[in-house]
Amino acid sequence: MSSNAKWVVALKAEAKPIIKALGLNRIDKNVVFPVYKDKNARNWLVISGVGQKNVVAAVKYISEFSDSKGCSVWINIGIAGSSSDRYGELFLIDKITRASSDECFYPGSILKSNLQKSELLTVDEPLLDYSKVDLVDMEAADFVRVTSKISGRDLVLVMKIVSDGPNNSVNDLTATRVSHLILQNINLVIDHVNKLISLASLEEERFENPKGYTAVIERWHFTVSQQHELKQLMKRWVVAYPFTNIIKKLKIMKNSREVLTFLKHDLDNYKIDWK
Amino acid sequence: MVDTIYCEESVTDHPRTREIFSRFKSARKISVPRYGAIFNKRDQNFKLQKRNPALILARKYNGFVLPVPDGFGLSDHNNFYFSHMYNCIYDCRYCFLQGLYSSANYVLFVNYEDFSTQIEATIAAHKGKNVAFFSGYDCDSLALENITNFTSFILPLFKKNPTALLELRTKSIQLKPMIISDVLKNCVIAYSLIPDAISKHLDIKTPSIDRRIHAMKKLAAKGWKLGLRFDPLIHGEDWRNLYKGLIDRIFSEIPADSIHSISFGALRFPKAMFKKIHSMYPKELLFSGPLLSTGGLVSYKSDIENEMISFCRHVINETIAQPIIFNCSFDPSTKKEIIP
Known part of the structure; x- marks a missing residue:
């Protein structure tokens, strides 16, 4: 069994550049959680919709659909709001706080990386004033919680790209802009994921x-x-x-x-x- | 070396934390409520974390000094151990830590003063009796000294209390604390040793046996007392010649009167721990050896263990004239004495 990557993204606009870059094809007719994969089944992608409940259900769905084993890398990538003016910048997330419970989650730190790192606040409802947080999203906390149980937190990646902030209103976001933000960073993201897949492959012998x-x-x-x-x-x-x-x-x-x-x-x- | 440091909120402003932060300016610092939030949780991968371990700075609240398990230590002493750190920078394939912890991150307890208070209290409570303290069971005593400075901190306490014995167990060639300190007759630097040919396979990321012997030679020249810890004894083709070669090599370089004590430890794992480690490293040759699973333990057959110990004792007795203290050894994972 080969190591693989399971991409979980909230929006179709976020998924589009990834689907194109990785050459993924739609493989099912599920209207709730569309699933894509490449011909080698190395990369799988599911579009979860917005929010933690959706992300949990989507992870469960793709996990069963793709027969996930312990050496899958799980990636949640998407846009995030930021209190600072960092529009378009990519961050690797190493601490996530769930706003509703103050519970914290820590994706792994085994990958040596030059990417900027940040904490993230996951909220249940869109936050109108996020001046006091580094980054804010609506999925990552539960994503890390559930995927850590499948692959262990060391194989879980959360990456966020700043889409709105003090000088970029959330109201100006369009699907095209969201796709463009992902596309701008896609090479860095894929490079990072590939490095983690290589590490995950060290675990393959465990299952052979x-x-x-x-x-x-x-x-x-x-x-x-x-x-x-x-x-x-x-x-x-x-x-x-x-x-x-x-x-x-x-x-x-x-x-x-x-x-x-x-x-x-x-x-x-x-x-x-x-x- | 360390690119991520998790720090318990309670020690964020501790001077030792600040000092470590200042030495790792570019490391990412992440605040955690308690180290248990990220250390040794089940959803972690020891083997993958070994590729790039993070440092966790924490406060220890209790259990600073603990009695050693029955049968371990010096027979005429009251024996205790302490752990200022969990985990090790080395990656020895036989190490029980890889089965004990789910996390390979290093936990460093920065409240050293609480260790020294408890050590002194223990010494005071055993006034007039021999008391020994062992360091290096949950970590290597010296390997991360350049970051922790723990040995440099603790040696003066034993200088002040010359009746208390301290054993530092190590594979490190980090000598600075002993070089800058006066020699303490009540401190033993105990080196874990296996034959070079075996060490090359199993002692991953450690200084070579040659470098360890070189370090021992330097310490002996300064007057420090050394411990030789043939622990674990590893079986294989030609093991007699390999161990004889190692023992001859050591005593050709190290004066026998520098040796405080010698001990032997058997290769033993609780069954569940062996299963976990073997599952992590299924292609490791060590685990294809003549291991037997009995009574919840995986080990060599007792005749192999006994033959190896007898042989090594014999070679040592043949090599050096003076009497040597042979300590018994214990298995930290089972807290049981190995050699009755």
Whole structure:
């Protein structure tokens, strides 16, 4: 299984430049949460709509739809209001406060990054006066809460682009302007996501079956408990004997118990050559 | 080195926090209510965080000085340990910390004065008795000294209390606190050592065995007492020659009279911890060795453990004339003595 990215964006206008840049195609007819993906299933995107409830539902939907495993990177990107005049600037978010509860969420910080970093306030209703906050949005808090449970917070990214502030009224925002803001930063965003996907790929081995495992369980009958034991033993065995064909070694075994005994015996007598 | 520092609100204005902030001017500083909000929560990935650990500055409120588990320490002493830090800059594949914590971020408790108060209170409470303090079980005692200055802070306390013994456990070659301090006869710098060929595979991001021996030599020349900690003992092809080579090498460089004590530790993991670590590093050769799961522990068979300890003791006794204190060792994850 390969690492992949799950993009969750609130607005179609935010999604458009990402869909184009990544070559994504619509893959379902769901009118509530449209889902897109590329041909290699490396990038998935869902349009959630505005607000935390929508984002939670969209994450759940795409998670089930795409059979998310632990090494998916989750990205929430979108526009945000700012008290300072930083129109068009991209920020990597490292602390999110949910306005309604003061609860804080912390996306991971494993990626070395030169991007500007900021805290973010997530509100339930559009904030008219945000002069006292760095950045404000309507999705990120619950996005981090739910995606951290799926992939762990280290693989969760929140990126925001300032769309409105003291000199740029929210009333002047149009779909075209929103798309343009995303497009202006798309290369930086994709570069960042790709770096995190590379890190996530370090986790792939955790989910891989040991080489030859499927062939072994097809050849002999293993109970569920034995399958678990077999997997653990084979993981160790294939590391000890990387150039040996396990099927050839096991072919004279009569049943699953003999297979397990053979593997245990081999490992019990294995002396690691550290030189 | 550190590009993100999380800081508990309660220590934001602590002088030590300010000093660390001033040394990491470009690091991103993020305020947190309590370090538990970001350390060791379940939704974290130790292995990925090891790629770029953050520093967490926090205040410790209790548990500054704790009694060591039964069977550990010096037999004629009252033994205690303390941890001013959780986690380590090194990434040793056998380390129990990678199974103990979900987070690889470093937690530094900046209220050192509370540690010293409790250490002094413990010494006072054991007046007239031998008392020993061990540092370096939840972290390496010296590896982050250039940031923490904890050893430099704590050594004067032991200078003032010469009847209390301090052991600093390390793989670091950071010698500054001992170079600038007078030699304390009641302080042991204990080095964790495994044969070089094995260290190259398993001691990730650590100074090489050569550099550790070089550091030990410098300390010995200044008069510091050293501990040798063959912990854990790692089995493999030709292990006798590897350990004999290591022991010969050490005693060819380090005068035997600099050695305070020697101990051996077995490779042991609680079953759940082994499962977690093996799952993180399924391709690690160490875990393909002759490990046995019995009684909730994963370890080498006892005949392997005993043979390795006997062999190493024998080589040491053959190598040096004078008697050496052999400490027992314990498994910090299970709090159980390893060698009965």
